[in-house]
Amino acid sequence: MQKTTDQHNIILIGIDTLRADHLGCYGYHRPTSPAIDALAKESVLFENCFSQAPITAPSFMSIMTSRYPTYHGVVSNIGGTGRGGRMYVLDQNIPTMAEILKKEGYVTGAFTDGGNLYGKLGFDRGFEYYSMNLKYEFQMPGIIPKDEIFKWLESNSSKKFYLFFHTFAVHNPWAVPNKYLKIFDHNYNGKLLVSQLLMDKLKRPGRSPRVPFLEIVDKEDKKDIDYLKAIYDSAVRYVDDFVGELLAFLEKLKIDKNTIIVFTADHGEEFLEHGILGHKQFYNELLHVPLIIKAPGFKEFVKINDEIQSIDIMPTVLDLLNIRNIAPIHGMSLISPRSRDNEPITLAEAQGLGYAIRYKKYKYIFPAYKSYKVREDELYDLEKDPSENNNIALQNLDIVEEMLCRREHELYSRVTLPHPRRKIIYLEHPFT
Template sequence: MNILYLDLDSLRPDHLGCYGYHRNTSPHIDSIAKDGVRFTNYYCSDAPCAPSRTALMSGRFGIHNGVVGHGGTAADMRHEGVSRGFSDRLGKESLPGMLRKLGYKTASISTFSERHSLWTFNAGFNEVFNNGHKGHEAAEDVLPIALKWLEDNAGKENWFLHLNFWDPHTPYRTPDEFGNPFEHEPMPAWITEEVFAQHKQKQGQHSIEDMNKLALSHYYKHQRHSKQIEQYNDLRVILDNYDTAIRYMDAHIGQVIGKLEELGLMEDTAILISADHAENMGELGIYSEHGTADQGTCHIPMIIRWPNGGVQGIADDGLHYQIDLAPTLAQLLGAPASDYWDGTSYAATITEGASTGRDYLVLSQCAHVCQRSVRFENWLYIRSYHDGHHGFPKEMLFDLENDPYEQKNLANEKREICMQAVYLLNEWHDEMMSTMEHDNDPLWTVMKEGGPLHAREYLEWQNK
């Protein structure tokens, strides 16, 4: 069996048709979802980009693998130290390394490792294709490489292709000729004029005020960011262009699927569609950024179309991490799980539709803020150790069933729920610290080195 993993940067699940979005952003992704399992409560354990993809490929939480931020000591994987032999464990026990041990040809089409200088991401891949644009490439730059690779490997059995598109990542740079397919469609209903007025007053990193400054200082080369956000309808600068980027990317994904069909590979190819993180689009008053340990940033799509025995057309509501993928694929392919991994398998969901979710999740972010969050029942509890110049209080609590966009902090009203969340956070932390060779939590490494990299950069930028 072949496996195609579509790694779609900054993609929110609720901006996809198959997750109930009112705009037609993702017809080709939706077609895959109809034939597979759609996971509705899937999260990156560590956000954003570098921590998330390191966790995915290593199968380990950031607190274990060491990568929780985008700069300083905590932007590099931990060394194995004295226990390291001639080769390290990552080469064989990373996600692609595990597949290679099973006889898979593994390849990655991505600029991620160079963008973040995380060369360990490439461990376990036979081939790595990097077009050198460091994440600034559009789908049109990636597609020819992908189509040629599929043609060159069409006659081979058992390959794993990691294919990375960046288009939903700000700045939105969809070619002008693609237009705006959503210019006459309503914006998300929850962002009312009243909500906009509140967000317009917010200051600090990633606020509307901040986005307007970025449009002048950083994004001015991109026509889609040329308009300042002053009135309610100006929010289309962000929302329409984010959705247009998804639609543009989806069109190129359609060509990848078409190539699989043309080559006769669809029946024997598993297709996985996910993201490294999502993108805040108003959550916590933040737009076009993935800088928090919240629902907007950490809640990601996962769609798995598994031929030859996979269930079709179902949604699974269980709580899962992206680090659960390595043990899941191992079980589906008949391989033993590694004691190196922190994840747990949800293979039975894919083959039987069984419930395999966790009781709770702990989510971390140390690139823009230092936060840890607990996702349990219908609650999201966020604890801020460094607010990243956003003005966040130490504790935030949101009822995601009634307030999915995090507009009303209930921490002062629901102290008993906060205490329950803190207990779960402490239980997780105790387990993490007791199951690693190191005695330091990298979140505190970030704090001691001056705080999150992007928060330091923001302060320097503001003081210029």
Template sequence: RKITIRLGCTIILSSIIAIPVYSSVANKRPSANIKNVIFIILDALRADHLGIYGYHRNTSPNIDKIAGKGLVFDRAIVQSGWTKSSIPTYFTSTYPSIHGVIETDDSFPKNFATMAEIFKYNGYFTIGLVDNVHISPLFNFNRGFDIYEELKDDEIIEGLRSILLNHYSAGLLDLDDLDEPKKNSLIQALKRSEKYNLVKNPGFEEGNTGWKSPRNCISSSQSRTGTKSAHINKKVFPSNNFWHLNQSIKLKHGCDYIIGAFIKTRGLSKDVTMGMREGKNKIYQYSQIGHLSGDNDWTLLAGIYTPYVCDDNYESEVIIRPGRMLDFIGGECWVDDVFVIPLSRVIEQGLPSPADKFFFYVHLLDPHAPYTPSGHYLRFGQRQGEVDMIDRYDGEIRSLDDRLGLIFDEMEAAGLLDESLIIITADHGEAFGEHGFKRHHANFCYEETVHVPMIICNPELVTSPRRVMGPVPAAVGLLPSLVDILNLKLPPGVKFQGKSFFRDKPEPSEPVFFYQGPYLKMVTDDRWKYIGDEYGISLGDVEIIGKSVAGGGAQMTVNPPGRSGTEYIADEEELFSSNLYRQHSRKIQDKIKQVFRAADRNLHNFGDRKEALLFDLKNDPGEMVNVADKYPRKVEYFQNLMREQRAADRGFKGRAGLISGGKVKITNDIKKKLRA
């Protein structure tokens, strides 16, 4: 079976109630009426460029409209600064130091239950539509998904729209999963849609008219409807085959069609399938649907097909081959009532849904760089024809918002918003030179790259629009929050590091952490942000810490059980000759070297200084004045918090264990995609 998918108003901030973090923000009860959970990631979207977060430009009227009906988290903080590490934290509720997906070639870990696996465990049909090669099936990010496709943004939006509004799109029809009542419903829907059939002479009532066919293949011996069918009996005509029973049909590029035939077999020695061929200039794609052998009464072989090749008229020539066989040796086969019908027409006639509940993970690449909105969206900041980086970024947000708005409006008209839980957030933010760098990077801890939108909307769970004040850990906290409010059951042994946003007895002003690769780097609360100068990781029971030094190098500490050592190291040459390094195994040496390099660089881009940073966000929201020297006790408080968190990570890692997904060889083709 071929699986392919080709697939407002501005809210006034003062109209939304501001409430403390973790207060009764949602009605926590079993949510039987929620049939769709839609988790939308907008890549590189910073919160302060949306209207709902106070942005002065009208970039997001449709997202603002959804936010105005739901729950808005004022300060949602991600736990990593780039996609590759951030998404595994969303998927598993574990920090980067635990899940270990840090580098470009890292694959998803094998032993941590994913968000999709948990939803599937609870009876949801799971669908992932993504536009980012870092989280493609190549790196095993498709674990737990019934369907996981890497597509372009426009294809994702159209695919999501088609599935939500029709409950079917390419790849969702699998007859093996349909019970008899649903199969009968499908057959009735096909019958009611016969007038839209694109196949000429589908029941062979006019002989082989419209068909290329082997000789003597039209028969009256058996038929499903009418009086005739296509028939092969190897005993009577040993040279006959259905290889050449075919018809050419023009299909519109990007549209979904349901293609199939009814087939009967007797004593068939090899499989018979419903086959398609598409392409030109001797470059073809072959697809097939279903298979039958042995003895079968009239059986429907059908699937959903989307043409992938188009000419100047946006059409594609598809050769359908009903009853295609390979190495046909003996037995009989009949083919009748062949059809190619636009899927939308079949849906209108009552195509049954493949599942009662859906979980969607939608990862859109916009507004990620390069910022290339169409001309219509280059409306912001034009000064005599000039458009700068921020203007283009905002244009991409508005373009994306308009496309999402079409889906939201259609869902509302169809009554689907009431039965859908929508989560809108981002994997990280984006910088425009506020602290000396642009775009984003795993190293950067400032608000422009770590503060993302977090919007949760469903009228049953959130009965009135509300805002949650204070910081929340967006990535590590979302999954346990969904488990909490949807009353999901967990597979045996599943543990989270994050806690639900909606739990009953939270600790006051809980800190939120951010990791620079595997290193705990930043902690923040409702007023302060501390960016540390220490880099610490553990390997088994050995802890390795590197502390940055203003003049270069690092103060290195290695703490194996029963003994520890601390030494200032100026450079790598000195490191390699030190007893601190040489006394350990090669595996630990590699980690010591890794930590030293991180501490020596200490990339937080705050001037040329390497010391720890403390910002008073209440009086300095732009994070421009380091007040660490002014508040030494506050620095000590946050340092202790980070030490406690590193110890908690070590404990969790020891209990959970990590079965790495390994490394993926990055070929030149993959490099091109990663750079795109």
């Protein structure tokens, strides 16, 4: 990838809950992503990008600040693993990518679904316009507000801008438009009549449709699980259609040639690969996220299989724009020589859930969310056991020790950063 000038726009597309391996360009068997695949053909595709958390707020804040969750302080979702409206808020002294770009003269706008991207957590810092599609806790994921986005783009197309787009469309319960719900499973006639179920839940104000939705699934019934995957894939296709329209709109505005596109996700989704539905564990289906970067001047379809992290996105964007002199961060530009190339390590963590370390061919997981009786160190040899099913920790305590030391070094020694000032706010209803 070559560096460019500061006359380029940035669009960061962050799809909530999109696992990399359900996209065609990452080898998926269903046609979930023709537009994203076409984008990838003009882009650099990172085959091994890992997010910093399997949940929304810590992961996206790591993308926005290029810091591990411990060092940006937004270590859990709203309410954390408990109840109530407690929110961790980003330390005022930590700059976000939007703040940096705004200082550099970029017009900044964000179109999010809200929820755990609630602006007051610090996500709205640096954005002149910060839209949250969901107004209430546990409201259904909304339809993508494309008219609002296109209007903003049209009115700012003559300036240099930074646009951040986020959607929960791929997050359960996958309330995408009806025409998408059966495109990958026409014949399903099992227990889950999804669209009816969703409508019933929606009629109960104040109740989360998400938890009962997953509870009603018969985990023993392969048909149910297959259908969940089919509607998940339908939601991916819905998002893909929007991405196609967005890219076409950039062409129409004649700004496609000077707009950098970064396409990624905050975490994936588990379909019982490791015993549960949803996302709170640290296995690859949760941490392996897509990362596709289209930068002007870079036309070829290049795949890079280095292990990299979500925190590398911000320094890469700033590097592409020749923006220097930023405060120390954990991430490293993907286009400049990298000091850790010989020993790449990737880390993920979330308060109450645990943490994971990838180093060389090993992955260590400390699953804090499990009860004390079943919790144990987990170590996997990813070359022999890429699906992470054969825990070899007890036979390899020396490797476990090495992994823990590497994590300490990465978190506390490689980059010297002050710990964030812990800031918490409580709201009775966090989304109003």
